[in-house]
Amino acid sequence: MVDYVIKTNNLSKIYFKNKVVNSVNMHVERGKIYGLLGKNGAGKTTTMCMLLNLTYPSEGEIFLFGKNPKKHSNEIYPKIGSIIETPGFYENLTAYENLEIIAKLRGDYNPFNISSVLEMVNLSQAKSKKFKDFSLGMKQRLGIAAAIMHSPELLILDEPINGLDPFGIKEIRALLKRLSHEFGITILISSHILSEIENLADVIGFMDNGVLIEEMSRDELFNRLDKFVEFEVSDIDLAVNIFKELELRENIDFTVNGNIIRLYSHLNMRDKFNAIFVKAGIDVKKVNLCEENLEEFFTRFVSNN
Template identity: 50%
Template sequence: MTKWMIQTKALTKAIQGHVILDHVAIHLPAGKIYGLLGPNGAGKTTLMKLLLGLQKPTSGAMYFMGERLSEKSTAIYTRSGSMIEEAAFYGNLTATENLEILAEMRGVTKYRAIKNVLENVRLDTAGKKKFREFSMGMKQRLGIAAALLHEPELLILDEPINGLDPMGIKEIREMLLFLNKKYGTTILISSHILSEIEQMVDVIGFLNNGYLVEEVSLQELQDRNRDFIRVKVSDVKRACFLLEDELGISDYEVSEDDFLRIYSKQTDTGIITSCFVKAGLMVYEISNQSFQLEDYFSRLIGGDKHAFNN
């Protein structure tokens, strides 16, 4: 039986009649990385704020390790760390000095905790460099370090890779995977950059206009959306016959627009093209197609995939 770190049931948030979240039910397995994905304005930040008690839901229920959360609940607050808004630190202080102030405020044993988190987020070599001199990626990593000071079981991060360059994104991705694998930290991470999140998450929940459109494991999604060879020919029926009779390929389908989708991994485009041309068919188009998360969710909601990367 799956152990849920977080569950919500019919979670709804409305402000002055405007519904921001509408009966959302997410299931975050303990020890996994959950990607909360969707365009800007989908409701991702609001959902995280509700879980952390920063806002109150209009209706519905939230559960942490099976315990229903209420205004008096403290479990999720003492056992989780978060970075929701942009991290705010003293510009004239170093990473260590900033964390020392936070550790004192939270009653954390300073030296060991600070040393550990700086190593984990790869800021242990920052030395005497002041926060105001940090790159955007370093600032984000220090924000995550602050969330990790009390060794939480759950880490909630809102758009931690937003605004980072490719190297900064890679650093954050590798760091989160490290925390998850080494310490078993459960992570809830939101983003509108689907292609990057795809490389780290175990489970995906896709929000759009306040609705949870789909919740699915990445493995299941990839199994359902395999890579394929896409072919446009002059005679689809004849091409199907050739695939089976000449090439021994039965794992294919014809799409609604009369393109062939060939899923066989043992045949390349050159062999297929040669077979069709020798049989007198015209090959108008042939290409390898890989599964792309943006394309999948674009089809799912009937939208423009580019909306997720703006």
């Protein structure tokens, strides 16, 4: 039996007669990184806020660690760490001082825990540096440190890589993978940055207009990506005519963009097509066997649902 840390049944949220989250059935397995992927306004943040009891569902049910949070909130929510929107800290206090205040407010102050999480997020060398002097990536890592300081089993992160430069994104990605793989923390992360979810998540939930369209594993996603061959040719019109003539005998699926033809069928015949082009006097500059990226898949997937 699959152990789901998060499970929802027809979870919905209505604001002023507008259903911003519509009958979401989510399944987040223990120990996995689940990427909730969707454009801005898709309903990701509202869904997370309902999971964290920051806003109440209009319809549906939530189960966290197999239990109803309405009946077991005191047991459930101490097991969860979260970042919703930008983490808030005191600008003129150091990283250590900020975490010290949070720990004392929680009632679980332990100097060793603070030093440990600062080291875990690679901020131990900056623990005496004031928050106002932090880079955006450092601020995000301090936010994660605050969220994991009480050793949660589940981490819910809303757009933690938003606005980061490539180096900052790489740091957060490495940190989240470590938290999952080494410490067994289940992570639910939302993002509109498709490539980053592709590199990070074990399972991806595709959300659009408040609807969770589908959940799929990373392996399943890669199996469903369209494969195609790209021919870059010197005479695109002649190449298109050749394909059209061949298409009288075979159903050839292709598109044209500039001087590039994308072939979506008969991929194992690319050598034959290349020879036909060359024989017709077409200079074939490149022949590449390609795979669509997550952004292309997401666009195609959402438009078809």
